[in-house]
Amino acid sequence: MKRIYVASPYAGDIEKNTEFAKNACRFVMEQGHAFFCPHLLYPNILDEHNPRERQLGLDMGLAMLQNCDELWCFGDHISLGMMSEIEEAQRLSVPTPQSNGI
DSSP states (O other), X not given: OOEEEEEOOOSSSHHHHHHHHHHHHHHHHXXXXXXXXXXXXXXXXXXXXXXXXXXXXHHHHHHHHTTOSEEEEOSXXXXXXXXXXXXXXXXXXXXXXSOOOO
């Protein structure tokens, strides 16, 4: 079972984007893989409106990327947060297959 880092937009319409991320995780699971989706985890614990805590959540997500087998991108655009995740995956040589659709 591969460990898949799920990257999808979060900021903006958070309620809509959260549901989209949940569907992306379900898609990963239905493909027979385990998922890690930091923006479904850390905002439940950290204050997204506190810049220090928001950055801490971003940093912790990136720290977990090294433990994943691949990064999968979902959505119709690449957000700034997703771009930093993609760049870190490239730096770590974590494969980022072509974007996945759900």
